[in-house]
Amino acid sequence: MSKIIEIKDVSKVFSRGFFKKKHRVVLEDINLEISKGDRLVIVGESGMGKTTLARIMADLEKPSSGEVLWFGEDIHKIDKRRRKELRGKVQYVHQDPYASLHPAKTIYKVIADPLANAQRVNGKTLYQRTKDLLEKIGLVPAEYFFNKYPHHLSGGGRQRLAIARALTTDPEVIIADEPISMIDMSLRAAIIKLFKDLNDLYGIAVVLVLHDIGAAKYFTFEKGEIVVLYGGKIVEKGRGIRILENPAHPYTRVLINSSPIADPELARNRVLEQLRSYDVPIRTKESKGCPFAHACNYYTEKCKEEVPPLVTIEEGHQVACHVFGK
Numbered sequence: 001m002s003k004i005i006e007i008k009d010v011s012k013v014f015s016r017g018f019f020k021k022k023h024r025v026v027l028e029d030i031n032l033e034i035s036k037g038d039r040l041v042i043v044g045e046s047g048m049g050k051t052t053l054a055r056i057m058a059d060l061e062k063p064s065s066g067e068v069l070w071f072g073e074d075i076h077k078i079d080k081r082r083r084k085e086l087r088g089k090v091q092y093v094h095q096d097p098y099a100s101l102h103p104a105k106t107i108y109k110v111i112a113d114p115l116a117n118a119q120r121v122n123g124k125t126l127y128q129r130t131k132d133l134l135e136k137i138g139l140v141p142a143e144y145f146f147n148k149y150p151h152h153l154s155g156g157g158r159q160r161l162a163i164a165r166a167l168t169t170d171p172e173v174i175i176a177d178e179p180i181s182m183i184d185m186s187l188r189a190a191i192i193k194l195f196k197d198l199n200d201l202y203g204i205a206v207v208l209v210l211h212d213i214g215a216a217k218y219f220t221f222e223k224g225e226i227v228v229l230y231g232g233k234i235v236e237k238g239r240g241i242r243i244l245e246n247p248a249h250p251y252t253r254v255l256i257n258s259s260p261i262a263d264p265e266l267a268r269n270r271v272l273e274q275l276r277s278y279d280v281p282i283r284t285k286e287s288k289g290c291p292f293a294h295a296c297n298y299y300t301e302k303c304k305e306e307v308p309p310l311v312t313i314e315e316g317h318q319v320a321c322h323v324f325g326k
């Protein structure tokens with residue numbers, strides 16, 4: 001499988017205050033690979049570092065240390081021209097489709113302008129490709145939408161348009177940050193289905209940042225991996241359905257068990273595990289131990305002292321936990 005993105009020992013530290021003396025480690029020693037045709041979901045609650053990781057993958061943010069490779073090339077070492085060449089192959093879709101779409105451009109122009117630029121086409125060919133692209137992402141019949149504006153679309157329609165724009169450069173991977181969080185519940189499954197289709201039908205690798213476990217399950221049901229982030233570290237990683245049905249890390253279990261369930265009877269009767277703390281961990285360079293130790297019901301002295309390594313517990317399934325299996 002040819003690798004599209006490799007994240008090697010990446011950490012991100014944000015500094016603030018007088019002389020930038022105060023700092024916060026938001027990502028710590030992350031290793032991740034995206035290959036051709038992959039599906040990957042990054043899950044975790046708010047503040048765990050998901051967006052920062054997605055932005056680093058897309059070269060919208062620079063890591064404080066570690067390497068980011070696109071197609072085997074270190075993106076911080078290649079020259080501007082090469083970076084520009086590769087940039088179209090890695091596309092990022094923002095959480096808020098409305099903010100990322102030019103409000104004064106017609107839907108035709110939102111797609112045709114970047115298409116003309118990326119594919120060096122004009123006239124009839126440009127018209128046809130714009131039409132094809134809108135139809136590919138489900139804005140049908142395309143010509144009906146040509147002279148409308150993004151604000152004429154529903155949230156789901158705008159997200160489709162943002163995805164179509166990302167496709168203008170023929171990307172190898174699309175990274176979408178919480179692509180369904182700002183759209184109506186009823187339209188969410190259709191957007192996830194669109195990402196599945198882009199992956200299945202066109203072989204585009206898709207990375208989704210999600211905090212909705214149901215959506216993560218739907219996306220990775222047939223194939224794909226889930227990465228669980230807690231306190232800026234990968235605490236569990238593996239085949240999506242395996243993690244959702246057999247979570248190994250205490251945090252993953254809580255995340256899954258506390259996600260909404262449709263059946264009111266089941267929802268009423270379920271017993272939720274209470275954590276010792278619900279605070280988002282603030283990590284610094286001096287922090288020791290497992291980031292989840294302060295909240296975990298099973299922690300030991302070792303958990304407070306030593307960062308647990310990510311170890312393989314079965315084929316394609318890794319967990320970072322000192323108390324796993326004990």
Ligand SMILES: Nc1ncnc2c1ncn2[C@@H]1O[C@H](COP(=O)(O)OP(=O)(O)OP(=O)(O)O)[C@@H](O)[C@H]1O
Nearest residue numbers: 014015026044045046047048049050051052053211
């Ligand atoms: N530019 C920045 N400067 C300082 N701190 C930042 C910056 N960007 C993010 N952070 C902090 O880094 C932490 C992780 O943020 P991030 O947005 O990556 O998390 P997240 O898991 O995506 O959460 P959310 O779903 O709320 O966006 C947060 O505590 C956030 O406040």
